Amino acid sequence: MPRSTRINIDLGAILHNAGVLRAAAGDKHVMAVVKADAYGHGAVPVATHIEGTVDAFAVALIEEAVTLRDAGVTKPILVLEGPHCSVDLALCVHLNIWPTLHRADQLDWCHALTEKPEQVWLKIDTGMHRLGFQPVQAQSITQQLKADGIKAVVAMSHLAAAETPDSELSVTQKTTWDSATTHWEDETSLHNSAATRLATPARSTWARIGYALYGGQIEGLERDPRLKPAxxxxxxxxxxxxxxxxxxxxxxxxxxxxxxxxxxxxxxxxxxxxxxxxxxxxxxxxxxxxxxxxxxxxxxxxxxxxxxxxxxxxxxxxxxxxxxxxxxxxxxxxxxxxxxxxxxxxxxxxxxxxx
Ligand SMILES: Cc1ncc(COP(=O)(O)O)c(C=O)c1O
The missing domain is CATH 2.40.37.10 (Lyase, Ornithine Decarboxylase; Chain A, domain 1)
Known part of the structure; x- marks a missing residue:
């Protein structure tokens, strides 16, 4: 007799939440964050179930992106940690995976590649101090990438305290982000679940949504009863x-x-x-x-x-x-x-x- 202890995953609830969050995101593109096996829900079943409702996926690791491609996922996939070596970057090009670039040697690998990725995401450290280039470097790096033949450079950053948009940390991050991305030619991405739910005013044409997609409530925000735990x-x-x-x-x-x-x-x-x-x-x-x-x-x-x-x-x-x-x-x-x-x-x- 099978053990009664099991994990039920309601894919319909995730699809429903994706619809709720798409509406909350307004005219932003929606990227479903499915790293860490879709927050424990199963990256392949989740991604294949919601692929028609979201614009792209984000994972942390190249391996996670390869697993999705092997399962037949065709929508764009962003790798948040970016390539760990030049071979990873070549694999991104081969599998049409968007790499995040956040440190100098990744730029060198990009420069050396004969076949370039069509699109890269440039991570800017606006104050979380985890990954990313200095804000003042963003425009010159972008020019260099474009000169190398990369068509689109998406500016991205991550909010350390998105649930408190008026906190000193969030205000500093938003101000830094705003000045680093003024006159940015391509797309931009700042919003996570909390910022999307709060419709935080800041430049961001892509929302990267994880926890809320699975029905998680963000600590510090009013409970959103429309989000169903999956x-x-x-x-x-x-x-x-x-x-x-x-x-x-x-x-x-x-x-x-x-x-x-x-x-x-x-x-x-x-x-x-x-x-x-x-x-x-x-x-x-x-x-x-x-x-x-x-x-x-x-x-x-x-x-x-x-x-x-x-x-x-x-x-x-x-x-x-x-x-x-x-x-x-x-x-x-x-x-x-x-x-x-x-x-x-x-x-x-x-x-x-x-x-
Ligand atoms: C860079 C980045 N973007 C987006 C997300 C999604 O955040 P959330 O699950 O709070 O929506 C994460 C989550 O860790 C992240 O690290």
Whole structure:
């Protein structure tokens, strides 16, 4: 009998979210960010399902782009980390993959290539200080690239705090971006999920949207009820037991019963990607109830206080995250972000796709 613990991926929800975000992006082109296996949702099934609704895809690595091309994805693919060597760059040209250029040796590889990429994305460091050229270099590098025969140079940068557009950091980044891209001839790209949802006024003809596409809510922004969570981590009750006031549960005896209690054991653990750091009280949906996690997460199991849930039979369905509880709520109880929970699920729990 197959294990009840599995990851349901609703591709229809991703398609729906893509439509919501396309509307929010206005006249910008929409690039679906499908790096890290589409934030844990499966890059090939996601990209092939939404290819007709988005204008391009972004991945972090060349290998991720090659996987999409091998699966028959034909829309443009941007590689955010750019080429790691000249062979990577030649592969970009061969597979019509857009490289991001963010450091000097990538420019040298470009210069040396006989067959040039049609389009490159030039990363400008506007203040995140992770990748990119200095803003003052942007125009001269572009001239050099154009002189080398590259037809289009898209200016791009990344906001470190897009959810707070009025913060000092965001204002500085937007001002720097604005002056670096004044009179930019080709396309530009600044917006991520948060900036797209906020319709942050800044030059940007391409929105690069990841987390919101999968139904993630951005911390600090008002919840957008139109975004449907695409990932549901489910399981079912493996066993229940009655314990007496004062008994403790799980490793280290972290949780102690303040009254006679009923504990349900659910076969999902950090070996599947459920966060070890989840605190007592993290909500778990059991049947119709939201019950609190009780005790430390084990590799293969969690324990839940179902004292107030009435009769809980073995095999009762359990939802760890999905519509309820939302992944961002679980993340909050585990001191992390939904992005991390989505991307660190292991291969042990099988993924089931709904269209
Ligand atoms: C360069 C770049 N652009 C866009 C995105 C998408 O951001 P989000 O998932 O918040 O939409 C990311 C995410 O890490 C990124 O690194």
């Amino acid at each position: 990932m549901t981590l489910v399981s079912s009750v493996l066993a229940t037991r009655r314990i007496t006031q004062g008994d403790s549960v799980g490793y280290g005896g972290r949780w102690t019963a303040e009254r006679d209690s009923v504990i349900a054991t659910v076969p999902v653990g950090y070996g599947d990607g459920y966060p070890w750091a989840a605190a007592d009280g993290t909500p778990v949906a059991i049947g119709e109830h939201l019950a609190p996690l009780a005790g430390r997460v084990s590799m293969d199991m969690i324990t839940v206080d179902v004292t107030d849930c009435g009769e809980i039979p073995c095999d009762m369905p359990v939802t760890l995250w999905g519509d309820q509880p939302h992944i961002d709520t679980v993340a909050c109880h585990a001191g992390t972000i939904g992005y991390e929970l989505m991307t660190r699920l292991t291969q042990r729990a099988p993924r089931h796709y709904l269209r």
